[in-house]
């Protein structure tokens with residue numbers, strides 16, 4: 284009974300635990316689970332696909348030949364608690380052109396053996412470029428490739444820096460997989476030479492849509508034997524970093540990277556503490572199912588992140604994520620918080636502090652950020668003032684009703700953060716208003732004395748930034764994100780020692796974006812939905828059969844291009860795969 288009540292623990296990936304203290308029993312089961320899975324794959328009639336992939340749109344590239352630079356190859360074996368792998372980075376020097384339209388990070392991964400999924404990060408000069416999870420290996424070997432558009436880090440990429448890659452792995456006789464990663468950057472010259480990077484959208488609130496002139500790391504300083512992320516271990520833990528910005532800044536955006544692990548890997552399934560206590564449950568992570576990352580600047584709350592529920596490649600059942608991996612698992616989303624309204628508070632040439640905390644957190648959250656700063660080339664000093672800041676704590680309404688193991692737990696939450704401030708630069712006196720508006724609902728139902736668990740969650744995450752000139756021209760960037768998640772776990776004792784376990788998962792990432800300027804509108808819409816099922820039958824501790832399937836529908840509609848892909852897999856074989864560039868609607 285306890286087994287089915289805690290499917291999350293049993294099937295969790297636990298990939299960060301090296302020498303875990305409290306969850307050893309679960310790790311043991313998870314390890315068994317994996318080796319059985321692999322032996323079943325070996326005897327399958329369909330050879331498993333060795334290349335794992337995440338469904339995503341292609342990167343829009345110019346028609347020029349890229350200058351490509353191989354940066355680093357490293358075998359990550361005994362790397363847990365060790366320094367990251369380093370390489371010296373120098374900007375392209377022998378490339379015929381020095382002006383690039385697009386810069387792409389390409390990461391190739393390979394592994395063979397048995398191993399947990401592992402989180403890793405890539406940093407350039409302490410600025411995080413990629414947060415990612417490995418694919419899980421098999422004894423015959425697997426590989427995967429990630430491509431990420433890193434053009435927004437342009438200014439950083441034009442300077443000498445230290446590149447760092449941290450992937451904490453550990454290898455022993457039962458976990459044999461070493462992760463072999465290689466990293467290459469591709470620089471695509473502009474189609475029209477002698478023209479530096481320029482965004483497609485011109486606008487009258489000048490400078491608002493280009494890339495930043497300076498990117499400051501809000502991460503842990505080297506040297507250290509770990510990743511450069513901060514580790515948030517509980518609900519009162521706060522991690523911070525001092526920084527200085529040049530006094531001629533006129534815009535700033537904080538890009539936040541977030542991932543959740545161990546007791547909070549599946550935070551959206553965590554039960555209320557009173558339920559755990561009343562049923563004497565052990566090794567069951569609690570604090571309920573609501574989490575928010577809070578970002579503060581000199582003690583003021585400047586933004587919040589209600590993160591997308593990335594499920595790593597070992598999450599719930601590794602079968603679900605092979606060969607099609609979970610949304611965002613190879614390239615975790617980062618979240619932008621507009622800091623421009625606060626510039627007036629930090630343009631004094633002194634040091635200021637960004638801090639991160641996570642409401643209700645359990646060990647452990649990995650968080651860091653990059654501060655993108657735009658500089659006024661025509662002045663040495665800009666000035667500004669924060670006019671208004673409205674940020675009340677979230678309104679969280681938990682309801683729980685249970686008798687013994689059966690119960691229903693509801694949480695709804697909402698909050699908004701709005702800041703307004705002006706900055707005077709050679710671009711004029713621009714007033715910026717940034718609004719985050721978020722709401723959340725989560726319903727967990729436990730039935731059949733713990734043999735049935737369902738989770739239904741929705742996060743709505745809206746961000747808007749309005750920049751206004753006195754002449755009344757306005758530039759705006761608005762993003763509407765919606766993250767639905769639905770989980771179903773059912774354990775059935777079928778008699779004669781047989782039992783079955785069903786896992787169904789629906790996971791969606793939807794985002795509509797609109798950028799308005801006097802000159803035009805740039806808009807895009809993304810609908811990305813995954814649907815996965817696993818049925819496993821066991822006799823006692825012995826697996827009798829497992830079958831699984833994943834279905835994904837991806838539709839991106841943009842002003843510049845559209846892309847769709849529908850793909851279905853069963854038991855590691857692709858059954859249906861269709862992609863194209865038709866739009867689903869007129870943008």
Ligand SMILES: *[C@@H]1O[C@H](CO)[C@@H](O)[C@H](O)[C@H]1NC(C)=O
Nearest residue numbers: 371372373374376442443444
């Ligand atoms: C960057 O590094 C290269 C190679 O080490 C060196 O030749 C160059 O002088 C450096 N540039 C700067 C600005 O430090």
Ligand SMILES: *[C@@H]1O[C@H](CO)[C@@H](O)[C@H](O)[C@H]1NC(C)=O
Nearest residue numbers: 379380381382476477478479
């Ligand atoms: C890059 O573009 C700038 C103007 O945007 C131009 O002055 C410069 O010559 C270009 N550099 C190269 C190497 O083409």
Ligand SMILES: *[C@@H]1O[C@H](CO)[C@@H](O)[C@H](O)[C@H]1NC(C)=O
Nearest residue numbers: 559560561562563564687688
């Ligand atoms: C929990 O433990 C307490 C103390 O050992 C015991 O009195 C109680 O009956 C237990 N409750 C359940 C639901 O097992």
Ligand SMILES: *[C@@H]1O[C@H](CO)[C@@H](O)[C@H](O)[C@H]1NC(C)=O
Nearest residue numbers: 682683684685686689690691
């Ligand atoms: C709590 O659950 C019980 C059993 O499902 C139900 O009868 C009762 O109405 C519920 N109470 C509330 C306040 O929802």
Ligand SMILES: *[C@@H]1O[C@H](CO)[C@@H](O)[C@H](O)[C@H]1NC(C)=O
Nearest residue numbers: 720721722743744745763764
């Ligand atoms: C987000 O924006 C959409 C579209 O305008 C709106 O329907 C939704 O209510 C908003 N949600 C929140 C939490 O503000």
Ligand SMILES: *[C@@H]1O[C@H](CO)[C@@H](O)[C@H](O)[C@H]1NC(C)=O
Nearest residue numbers: 695696722723724741742743
């Ligand atoms: C979020 O807010 C919108 C508008 O207030 C409301 O329609 C919607 O039901 C809310 N959604 C959730 C998940 O609470």
Ligand SMILES: *[C@@H]1O[C@H](CO)[C@@H](O)[C@H](O)[C@H]1NC(C)=O
Nearest residue numbers: 771785786787788815816817
């Ligand atoms: C779970 O998925 C299976 C396979 O698609 C389906 O037959 C079943 O109805 C699903 N159950 C629920 C409750 O979604």
Ligand SMILES: *[C@@H]1O[C@H](CO)[C@@H](O)[C@H](O)[C@H]1NC(C)=O
Nearest residue numbers: 329828829830831853854856
């Ligand atoms: C998947 O595997 C199960 C159990 O081995 C088998 O019954 C089923 O036919 C397989 N499906 C496909 C499409 O190969």
Ligand SMILES: *[C@@H]1O[C@H](CO)[C@@H](O)[C@H](O)[C@H]1NC(C)=O
Nearest residue numbers: 835836837847848849861863
């Ligand atoms: C892709 O799947 C979605 C959802 O199942 C469906 O609405 C759409 O028509 C499919 N598109 C294509 C091109 O098959």
